[in-house]
Amino acid sequence: MDTKTKDCKELLTEVIDTGLCTLCGACAGGCPYLVSYKGRIVLLDNCTLSEGQCYEYCPRTYTDMDAISQQVFGVPYSEDELGTTKEVLIARSTDAQITERAQYGGAVTTLLSLALAEGFIDSAIMTRTSDDKTPIAFLAQNAAEVLQGAGSNYMACPVLQSYNHLPKDSNHSLAIVAMPCQALALTKMKKEPPQNRPSIDNVKLVIGLFCTWALSPDGFHQFLRENLDLPQVKKFDIPPPPANRFDAYTSSGTISFPLEQIRKFTMPTCAYCLDMTSEFSDISVGSVEGIEGWNTVIIRTDVGAKLMEMAKAKGKLETDNLPPQNLAHLKEAALLKKKRALKEIVKRSGDKNNLLYVGLSPNLADKLLA
Numbered sequence: 001m002d003t004k005t006k007d008c009k010e011l012l013t014e015v016i017d018t019g020l021c022t023l024c025g026a027c028a029g030g031c032p033y034l035v036s037y038k039g040r041i042v043l044l045d046n047c048t049l050s051e052g053q054c055y056e057y058c059p060r061t062y063t064d065m066d067a068i069s070q071q072v073f074g075v076p077y078s079e080d081e082l083g084t085t086k087e088v089l090i091a092r093s094t095d096a097q098i099t100e101r102a103q104y105g106g107a108v109t110t111l112l113s114l115a116l117a118e119g120f121i122d123s124a125i126m127t128r129t130s131d132d133k134t135p136i137a138f139l140a141q142n143a144a145e146v147l148q149g150a151g152s153n154y155m156a157c158p159v160l161q162s163y164n165h166l167p168k169d170s171n172h173s174l175a176i177v178a179m180p181c182q183a184l185a186l187t188k189m190k191k192e193p194p195q196n197r198p199s200i201d202n203v204k205l206v207i208g209l210f211c212t213w214a215l216s217p218d219g220f221h222q223f224l225r226e227n228l229d230l231p232q233v234k235k236f237d238i239p240p241p242p243a244n245r246f247d248a249y250t251s252s253g254t255i256s257f258p259l260e261q262i263r264k265f266t267m268p269t270c271a272y273c274l275d276m277t278s279e280f281s282d283i284s285v286g287s288v289e290g291i292e293g294w295n296t297v298i299i300r301t302d303v304g305a306k307l308m309e310m311a312k313a314k315g316k317l318e319t320d321n322l323p324p325q326n327l328a329h330l331k332e333a334a335l336l337k338k339k340r341a342l343k344e345i346v347k348r349s350g351d352k353n354n355l356l357y358v359g360l361s362p363n364l365a366d367k368l369l370a
Contacts, residue, residue, distance in 0.1 A: 006048040006055040008034055011077035016085065017040050018062040020331075020357075023217070025137070025158025027045065027054035029165045030197045036158040037038035039218035056192060056348075058268060059184040064359040068187045068326075070139065072280055072301065079364055081331040081338070083279030086326060087299045088290050090113045091317045098159040103237065104287045105295035108177060108207055110316050111283065111307055113143040115175055117328045120307060121204055129153050133230045134221055137162040146258040149177070151235055156214040156267055160185055163198070170198045177204035180275035183208045187280040206304060208278020209287025210296070212337065213270035214261070214342040224248075238262075240289040248257035271344045274358065289326060296322060296330065342368050 010033065015021050027034045031054055033047045035144045055061055062220055065077035073084045082088070093099050093106030102109055115121045125140045126149035130136045135157035140146045159182050163174070184238075189200045209357045224230060228248055235249040238259065248255045266334060278284045282304035297319075299305050311317040312368040321328075342365070352369060360368075 001098065006061075011015055011055045011058060011061070012043045013105060015058055018045070022059055022179075022181035022267065022269050022273075023156040023158050024059055024179070024182045024185050024215075025161035025164070026059070026182070026189070029161035029163075030054075030194065030295045031164075036068045038163055039156070039216055039221075041158075043260050053192070053194060053196075057185050057188045057194075059181040060272075060357045062357055062359055063184065063188065066359070067363065068280065071191045072187055077277075077360070077364070079367070080337040082090070082277050082298060083275075084300055085298050086301070086305055088322050088330075089297055089299075089319050090294045090322050090326075091297045091311075091319045092294045093303070094315055094318055098147065098150065099293070101158040102149055103150065103152045103203070103235075105256075105286050105293055106150065107258065107317060108209070108295055111148055112140070112146045112149075112175055112177070112208060113313050114314065114316050115205060115307060116140075116146065117140060118174070118310065120310075121175045124149075124171065124177065125159060127153065127157050127159060130219075131231070133224060133233055133236075147301055152237070153239065154215050154236060155217045157217070162352040163203075164181060164200045168196065168198055170202065172202060173204045174202050175207060176203055177207050178278065178281060179210065180209050180211055180273060180278045180280075181285035183271075183278045184281040185242040185276065205283075205307065206281040208281025208282055208284040210277050210284065211273075211274075212333075213266045215262070215265045216267055221358060223262075223265060227257070240287055250306065272348070274338045274339050274341045282367075288322070289329060291323075294320075296326070338368050 028036050028041055033044050034054055035042055047218045069077040078084045083141040091105055092106045093110040098109045112124045125137060125138050126140055127137050128133045128148045137157055137159040140149060141147055144278040183206055193200045232250040234250050237247045244259045246259055268289050277298060282301045284298040286296045288296050299308050312319055345356050349356055
């Protein structure tokens with residue numbers, strides 16, 4: 001399918017206005033007409049730029065999964081539940097300052113701090129929680145700034161807008177901490193490099209986060225304002241199953257909400273997302289069900305393996321094998337998300353041969369829809 005003939009008007013009618021937008025930020029910031037505002041992407045005026053690539057990079061426009069997998073891994077899209085992997089393990093930081101601030105094991109903060117210290121990267125685009133508890137993308141350039149991004153917020157944030165805001169002639173080596181949709185958009189950029197943005201070759205490392213769903217920044221933040229004294233909130237958490245709750249840690253104790261009460265704020269587009277483990281990143285990081293204070297880490301590329309080996313050699317991360325039962329459950333959850341998303345896509349399109357943005361081989365599509 002040719003996407004190059006389409007522009008921001010089609011992006012608006014096919015993606016943004018239909019509830020498919022992920023708020024990844026790939027289309028915003030590099031164009032004067034597309035901006036993020038109150039939890040959505042807004043088109044300010046009709047675009048007249050011939051070099052605009054907003055439609056092409058959107059993770060919800062047609063994506064040939066085999067082609068972009070070849071771009072990152074050199075092989076067609078994997079039929080494995082977790083995508084292409086080199087190793088799956090568990091890890092936790094050996095730095096007490098990091099583990100005190102981290103959501104779980106502090107693996108992301110540790111890897112980014114190490115990458116900066118070793119000159120692997122010059123800066124990292126990541127997300128921190130603002131004073132009013134909304135997520136903000138920012139550029140971290142030292143370990144202290146990286147530490148500001150520790151912890152989870154659970155609301156969607158247009159992280160890639162920060163990449164688009166960088167000077168076009170910037171040559172800084174970058175890491176980007178990305179959700180699955182953002183990692184997918186970055187991969188589409190790598191396949192067809194941007195013409196009016198910094199070189200995508202500057203992005204040396206993508207650390208992907210596990211994601212089941214993201215919450216609407218506008219609606220969910222209003223819920224938080226109505227139910228919490230936000231200045232008193234120190235941290236949010238959704239404990240692994242079977243907890244089934246959303247926790248807000250405050251200076252006076254923990255306040256919990258049933259997860260069913262929170263799910264109604266899920267971004268509509270999340271129902272159509274196949275990727276739970278950020279399959280197009282160099283390293284993917286999530287929690288470990290039933291093992292407190294550790295991260296599950298999936299190493300996918302040579303770049304990811306090199307950084308992980310460095311972290312182990314320098315004693316920055318403690319690692320161990322992921323127990324077989326945990327790996328089996330992770331694969332089961334990832335497969336369930338793929339199957340559920342494809343069924344929702346077919347329900348929406350009305351045709352099992354029309355998978356909207358997902359370009360899968362017929363063989364794999366049939367397997368997932370079975």
